[in-house]
Amino acid sequence: MAAKKLLILPGDGIGVEVMAQVRRIIDWMARKRKVEFEITEGLLGGAAYDVHGTPYPAETLEAALAADAVLLGAVGGPKWDDLPFDKKPERGLLGIRKDMGLFANLRPATVLDALADASTLKNEVVSGLDIMILRELTGGLYFGQPRGIDTLPDGTRKGYNTLVYTTPEIVRIGRVAFDLARKRNKKLCSVDKANVLECTVLWREEMIKLQKEEYPDVELSHMYVDNAAMQLVRNPKQFDVMVTENMFGDILSDCAAMLTGSLGMLPSASLGEADANGKRKALYEPVHGSAPDIAGKDMANPLATIMSFAMCLRYSFDMVAEADLIETAVKNVLKGGLRTADIMQPGKAKVSTTVMGEAVVREL
Amino acid sequence: MAAKKLLILPGDGIGVEVMAQVRRIIDWMARKRKVEFEITEGLLGGAAYDVHGTPYPAETLEAALAADAVLLGAVGGPKWDDLPFDKKPERGLLGIRKDMGLFANLRPATVLDALADASTLKNEVVSGLDIMILRELTGGLYFGQPRGIDTLPDGTRKGYNTLVYTTPEIVRIGRVAFDLARKRNKKLCSVDKANVLECTVLWREEMIKLQKEEYPDVELSHMYVDNAAMQLVRNPKQFDVMVTENMFGDILSDCAAMLTGSLGMLPSASLGEADANGKRKALYEPVHGSAPDIAGKDMANPLATIMSFAMCLRYSFDMVAEADLIETAVKNVLKGGLRTADIMQPGKAKVSTTVMGEAVVREL
Numbered sequence: 262m263a264a265k266k267l268l269i270l271p272g273d274g275i276g277v278e279v280m281a282q283v284r285r286i287i288d289w290m291a292r293k294r295k296v297e298f299e300i301t302e303g304l305l306g307g308a309a310y311d312v313h314g315t316p317y318p319a320e321t322l323e324a325a326l327a328a329d330a331v332l333l334g335a336v337g338g339p340k341w342d343d344l345p346f347d348k349k350p351e352r353g354l355l356g357i358r359k360d361m362g363l364f365a366n367l368r369p370a371t372v373l374d375a376l377a378d379a380s381t382l383k384n385e386v387v388s389g390l391d392i393m394i395l396r397e398l399t400g401g402l403y404f405g406q407p408r409g410i411d412t413l414p415d416g417t418r419k420g421y422n423t424l425v426y427t428t429p430e431i432v433r434i435g436r437v438a439f440d441l442a443r444k445r446n447k448k449l450c451s452v453d454k455a456n457v458l459e460c461t462v463l464w465r466e467e468m469i470k471l472q473k474e475e476y477p478d479v480e481l482s483h484m485y486v487d488n489a490a491m492q493l494v495r496n497p498k499q500f501d502v503m504v505t506e507n508m509f510g511d512i513l514s515d516c517a518a519m520l521t522g523s524l525g526m527l528p529s530a531s532l533g534e535a536d537a538n539g540k541r542k543a544l545y546e547p548v549h550g551s552a553p554d555i556a557g558k559d560m561a562n563p564l565a566t567i568m569s570f571a572m573c574l575r576y577s578f579d580m581v582a583e584a585d586l587i588e589t590a591v592k593n594v595l596k597g598g599l600r601t602a603d604i605m606q607p608g609k610a611k612v613s614t615t616v617m618g619e620a621v622v623r624e625l
Numbered sequence: 626m627a628a629k630k631l632l633i634l635p636g637d638g639i640g641v642e643v644m645a646q647v648r649r650i651i652d653w654m655a656r657k658r659k660v661e662f663e664i665t666e667g668l669l670g671g672a673a674y675d676v677h678g679t680p681y682p683a684e685t686l687e688a689a690l691a692a693d694a695v696l697l698g699a700v701g702g703p704k705w706d707d708l709p710f711d712k713k714p715e716r717g718l719l720g721i722r723k724d725m726g727l728f729a730n731l732r733p734a735t736v737l738d739a740l741a742d743a744s745t746l747k748n749e750v751v752s753g754l755d756i757m758i759l760r761e762l763t764g765g766l767y768f769g770q771p772r773g774i775d776t777l778p779d780g781t782r783k784g785y786n787t788l789v790y791t792t793p794e795i796v797r798i799g800r801v802a803f804d805l806a807r808k809r810n811k812k813l814c815s816v817d818k819a820n821v822l823e824c825t826v827l828w829r830e831e832m833i834k835l836q837k838e839e840y841p842d843v844e845l846s847h848m849y850v851d852n853a854a855m856q857l858v859r860n861p862k863q864f865d866v867m868v869t870e871n872m873f874g875d876i877l878s879d880c881a882a883m884l885t886g887s888l889g890m891l892p893s894a895s896l897g898e899a900d901a902n903g904k905r906k907a908l909y910e911p912v913h914g915s916a917p918d919i920a921g922k923d924m925a926n927p928l929a930t931i932m933s934f935a936m937c938l939r940y941s942f943d944m945v946a947e948a949d950l951i952e953t954a955v956k957n958v959l960k961g962g963l964r965t966a967d968i969m970q971p972g973k974a975k976v977s978t979t980v981m982g983e984a985v986v987r988e989l
């Protein structure tokens with residue numbers, strides 16, 4: 262069996278600390294379950310800029326393309342806020358998503374029983390919540406051309422970006438969405454702004470066509486993005502799988518993540534097109550950011566990154582048993598009462614990043 | 626003193642019913658406070674399409690431009706869902722916003738004490754909430770050119786819209802935002818996606834410049850739109866005035882409105898540029914939509930439209946005393962225990978649209 266090639270990109274801020282905990286789990290797997298990974302580490306974002314003068318070094322892309330899966334911590338921080346647009350840490354993240362062709366971003370928003378009270382929403386509104394937001398990740402406003410800032414002859418400046426999708430882009434994310442819905446409750450809600458934006462009129466038309474032609478067994482509904490933001494707050498459990506374009510997905514998935522009250526728990530997966538062997542390029546990362554305010558303090562919650570690694574085992578390496586093991590270990594540690602600061606609740610034990618990582622390994 | 630010219634556009638769905646309650650208040654004002662309005666009624670949206678074959682008849686625009694203020698119910702409904710893009714009810718709303726130059730959309734999200742429990746968020750998170758979202762309303766993706774759906778030579782289709790802002794557009798909405806902040810707590814949060822979209826890089830630069838040059842007494846902060854959606858859910862009370870571009874404002878203001886749990890209570894104002902006399906073109910409408918599911922059933926909550934009329938008195942006619950009267954009457958009616966279905970709570974009295982309207986008039 263070929264070695265499992267994993268590229269680890271700790272990135273910036275707490276990315277480094279939380280990734281260290283994942284390394285312990287990988288060590289445990291090598292020791293106890295004889296699973297060997299061939300691991301490379303690379304730089305992305307601010308960390309890469311500091312060393313190479315660019316947030317997105319060529320060797321990082323090369324390593325990413327050579328790997329079976331990429332595990333990312335987080336990028337960004339105030340240290341790099343004043344860099345020019347094309348040197349900012351985010352360019353690294355966006356670059357790697359685009360160049361790896363990671364068009365499908367899976368963002369689950371789930372509420373673990375042990376953590377339902379951490380939400381700002383009433384317990385009955387969010388307990389048991391389990392939705393999957395699928396965000397298109399390599400199109401739309403994020404990458405559309407033309408874009409820029411021009412100075413007009415009269416001195417006025419004009420800033421512009423382009424929201425653009427082609428039918429193949431819509432259809433390929435649509436298929437991932439319908440496939441996900443099929444594996445869950447066969448209900449898909451496509452979010453657009455088809456009453457205002459022609460681009461999303463096309464989106465809606467293609468979703469309707471796809472459902473008719475290829476997924477008649479999945480129930481498809483449509484919702485305007487403003488209403489979707491409302492409905493997520495009003496009654497999030499009405500949703501199962503949601504699919505939407507890049508910018509809307511950025512906003513709605515963060516909103517949904519916060520509904521759970523435990524952002525520090527949520528993993529995500531970004532997948533590319535399946536190759537002839539059904540293999541997809543893939544990058545896994547926590548939903549939370551680099552949290553510069555608590556970086557280096559051994560305070561961050563490593564569970565989202567650990568859960569991202571579990572997702573990686575499940576989707577990229579078909580190691581379902583191991584993924585289950587990790588997820589169960591995380592749940593048990595929480596049941597046992599350990600909490601990092603972000604999910605701290607009265608009567609629980611507040612622990613550091615390191616102690617939380619140790620606890621998961623011990624539970625394994 | 627010149628007559629106060631008010632154009633009333635009931636629009637579609639519950640728009641008609643809720644506006645009927647406002648008419649009663651206007652009658653009361655004529656009877657009891659000798660305030661005479663010169664009222665015209667017009668058609669917009671689906672109702673206009675049914676009569677004129679267009680959602681946006683020329684005479685409606687004419688009447689709107691001649692009026693001192695416009696009061697709108699709501700537009701849209703499934704009846705017109707299958708019309709071509711340019712005949713849909715929304716075209717009427719977008720057309721009138723653009724042609725009246727209503728670039729500044731004020732959307733307060735406030736929680737009345739009597740209704741804090743109606744929110745899906747925990748009481749302590751939302752009680753006393755009072756934020757003002759200022760949404761740019763005539764620029765950005767909603768109106769940017771080029772836009773459309775093209776068929777490429779190979780048969781692929783491409784849908785596109787343009788997110789575009791010029792410096793004057795940003796500065797004029799910025800001024801309204803800073804002025805609002807000055808009248809409140811001198812804190813303004815500008816929401817953008819400056820780490821990804823050049824258009825909003827320009828937005829941020831102009832906001833910074835404006836603060837330095839004209840509003841050094843107002844504290845300006847910046848937040849990315851995804852984080853703003855999160856923070857609204859996590860801790861909405863951290864905000865006071867927020868300003869953002871059209872599409873982000875559409876999403877965030879609906880999210881914020883839903884936090885209050887009483888969408889049926891929220892008014893909004895859309896203002897144009899001040900003329901030589903300091904007068905602004907203005908349109909007032911409830912935040913909620915046309916709610917086709919309950920239209921015609923005498924169930925809708927008329928209070929948002931009544932509160933929109935109060936806003937109209939306050940901003941367009943300087944009738945502060947009368948605006949206060951109406952707002953107090955609404956609060957008292959709620960304190961008295963009357964509720965329409967949407968804000969019904971245990972132990973309160975459920976009443977119809979008409980009874981709620983009557984109650985406000987009686988309280989006055």
Ligand SMILES: CC(C)[C@H](C(=O)O)[C@@H](O)C(=O)O
Pocket residue numbers: 337351354355511820821851
């Ligand atoms: C850091 C930023 C560019 C990124 C995005 O907007 O996609 C982040 O917010 C995310 O959601 O992964």
Ligand SMILES: CC(C)[C@H](C(=O)O)[C@@H](O)C(=O)O
Pocket residue numbers: 456457487701715718719875
């Ligand atoms: C009906 C629709 C065009 C409109 C908008 O998107 O502006 C509505 O959602 C609003 O917020 O007033």
